[in-house]
Amino acid sequence: MNKLFGLIIAAVIIFVTVKIFFRSSAFKGKIGEHKVYRALKRCRIEGDKIINDITLVNPENGMTSQIDHILVSTRGIFAIETKNYSGRIIGSDKDETWTQILAGGNVVNEFRSPVKQNNTHVYVLKKVLESDAFISGIVVFAQGNIGQISGSCVCSPKGLKNKISCAKATELSPEQRDEYFNLLSKLKEHSVSKRRHIKNIRRQQKRLRRGVCPRCNGKLVLRTGRYGEFYGCSNFPKCHFTKDL
Numbered sequence: 268m269n270k271l272f273g274l275i276i277a278a279v280i281i282f283v284t285v286k287i288f289f290r291s292s293a294f295k296g297k298i299g300e301h302k303v304y305r306a307l308k309r310c311r312i313e314g315d316k317i318i319n320d321i322t323l324v325n326p327e328n329g330m331t332s333q334i335d336h337i338l339v340s341t342r343g344i345f346a347i348e349t350k351n352y353s354g355r356i357i358g359s360d361k362d363e364t365w366t367q368i369l370a371g372g373n374v375v376n377e378f379r380s381p382v383k384q385n386n387t388h389v390y391v392l393k394k395v396l397e398s399d400a401f402i403s404g405i406v407v408f409a410q411g412n413i414g415q416i417s418g419s420c421v422c423s424p425k426g427l428k429n430k431i432s433c434a435k436a437t438e439l440s441p442e443q444r445d446e447y448f449n450l451l452s453k454l455k456e457h458s459v460s461k462r463r464h465i466k467n468i469r470r471q472q473k474r475l476r477r478g479v480c481p482r483c484n485g486k487l488v489l490r491t492g493r494y495g496e497f498y499g500c501s502n503f504p505k506c507h508f509t510k511d512l
């Protein structure tokens with residue numbers, strides 16, 4: 268009887284754990300990444316190479332950037348950020364915070380602009396590759412209604428092919444493409460652990476609160492732009508990092 272009771276308890280624990288896992292944002296994130304990876308594979312031309320889930324260290328300040336996919340092509344280098352949010356998404360290139368609307372407007376969530384997040388990835392990628400090439404950043408929403416996003420580099424998996432073909436990225440020779448790919452593959456082998464990356468994110472948030480640019484260690488200074496006041500990096504135009512007041 269006791270044995271049976273133990274078995275039932277174990278089955279319940281396994282069931283609950285599996286249910287929690289499938290509902291977790293980490294699992295949903297992985298599903299989204301896989302969907303975008305499949306779309307990205309369909310966009311390849313001969314010789315194109317893809318690197319998935321790589322964490323790079325910014326040589327300027329030791330901070331880490333996790334990039335979902337990098338396409339290395341003779342058409343250029345593309346850093347691709349995947350988002351797997353459902354519902355209606357509202358945001359633009361200049362907004363610091365984007366909005367997710369669910370359940371007919373009853374649930375509203377805010378999140379950091381994936382375009383700005385990806386701009387940091389592109390910055391770090393350029394530093395790591397020591398490249399003057401223009402690297403293109405693309406944000407792909409694996410699901411959700413993105414009709415209300417006014418972002419020049421945002422698309423659905425279906426729109427990815429078109430975004431890649433009309434993005435402005437510096438073209439590479441086949442030799443340069445292979446060189447960059449080999450370098451990134453080597454870096455991926457020594458990729459930073461998830462734990463260190465999370466620790467770094469916390470450090471980055473602390474620096475931001477102290478008025479230090481998380482991209483290049485510059486000072487954040489108050490500036491006035493077309494859309495009002497904001498914090499910008501003192502190393503502008505070398506660094507384009509901005510933060511809302």
Ligand SMILES: [Zn+2]
Nearest residue numbers: 480483500506
């Ligand atoms: Zn900066």
